Amino acid sequence: MKILVAVKRVIDYNVKVRVKPDQSDVDLANVKMALNPFCEIAVEEAVRLKEAGTADEVVVVSIGPKAVQEQLRTALALGADRAIQVETDDMPDSLSAAKILKGVVEKEGPDMVILGKQSIDSDNNQTGQMLGALTGMPQGTFASKVEVGDGFVNVTREIDGGLQTVKLNLPAIVTTDLRLNEPRYASLPNIMKAKRKPLETTSPDELGVEVKRTIKLLKVETPAERSAGVKVADVDELVDKLKNEAKVL
């Protein structure tokens, strides 16, 4: 079986982002970028399915400017077989991203598409579900366990109340949650090997997709900052403050 994994280039999760003084956007100049952590989990899951003999090919795709090739190489170093960059200058919205991914799905014919549940920059949590609707594929979102059977996959999902398991006919969409696996680190030999793995470039045009934006970003602000309060000396003082000053007990 063939697995397609969609990966996004985002700000490194350790970086605390700053808003530009003119409030037009956040400032990403000279900020460390990385593979979205949920996408890393998605690549890891696909590679494990290949190592287990369940999958025979893992293809990674990223939409964005040339810089996303860096994240595609990272995914190749983690064990993906080949990569596709869909070149666009700006980040498409989730619906356009899903339409582009649908174009790639039609070309590649994967049995499973794995995406991150959300990207840690826009925190949208939409693309996988949208791709599901556009392709008519069933979805297992927020996955903490993926078990592939004959023509189907059982996905255990992290939901607000606990865990839920659904059975999906293949081809299907899976989006990853944190507990699905712990991604490996790329070894130096694998990083070297990744440089020679195939990376093909295409465009939304070639896939017949028009990138449009119906959501306008009017302003980006820094949220009201909380300031540090006081240190209390002991439990007595804490209980007293909570009772008499904050009045929350």
Added chain:
Amino acid sequence: MSILVVAEHDNNAVDPSTLKTLAAAQKIGGDIEVLVAGKGCSTVAENVAKADGVKKVMLADNEAYEHQLAENISELVADLGKNYSHILAPATTTGKNFMPRVAALLDVAQVSDIISVESDDTFKRPIYAGNAIATVQSEDNIKVITVRATAFDAVAAEGGSGDVESIDSVFNNDKSEFVGEQLAESERPDLTAAEIVISGGRGMQNGDNFHMLEDIADKLGAAVGASRAAVDAGFVPNDMQVGQTGKIVAPQLYVAVGISGAIQHLAGMKDSKVIVAINKDEEAPIFQVADYGLVADLFDVLPELKEKLKNTFEDSLPASI
């Protein structure tokens, strides 16, 4: 304008996040109609019809909707939703699961997790783990929106008098099916709705030690939460994770015990009214957002806190309780 709100419920009772989503709908303005889709959920529909500002409730009672499978619910919502200017659902794991499918079926974008309504087409939403707040304007003819419940005050659950109408359309796909679920059972209040939340992190060392937090929670009528590290380590189940990629909480009082205060954790709790941090490392970033910080070993102070709270409550409560 006409707004369709998709109710969150478990076939027996309406979830509080629905009443908060109704509040967001009222801010947008216009006629508000609610969809209750599920199985054996007519009581839910009757109760939602009493909520303030609800004009009509549509009840889709069918096996196909029992477990809120996204493939079925999204088709139903998109089919009904064509006739509305806005479609809203709470940004719970259920809403997050089916709403983007609704948007794609209607060929419109989705605005996720809004925290304020600026006008009928302009909304604020947190991005980058809440380190920035974006104001976005939607140009779509139908606006598909998920609502961060903690950012809105619930509408009154009683006082309204909407009609309940049954919907017959059934969308039942043959590609996905429900297999089973393991739901956390707890006598404590729901994490996202509790007035007081007490959370533990990696510093708790193991799952057994969470009993120390539970004992205190039970004294205060609080819910118990956790950091990702505590969930990953298997101390407690995933439904207790507070943060950017877990649950968002905004109680009157949040007590963080043995939690360092990573930005992803802060994203889920920094809108709490009062924050208390207990941590043995005085440099821990959690102290930068805490109103009251106690630098101490949690294993020393939790038993003491439990005792002191006992005294407090025995002072203030009548003897019979």
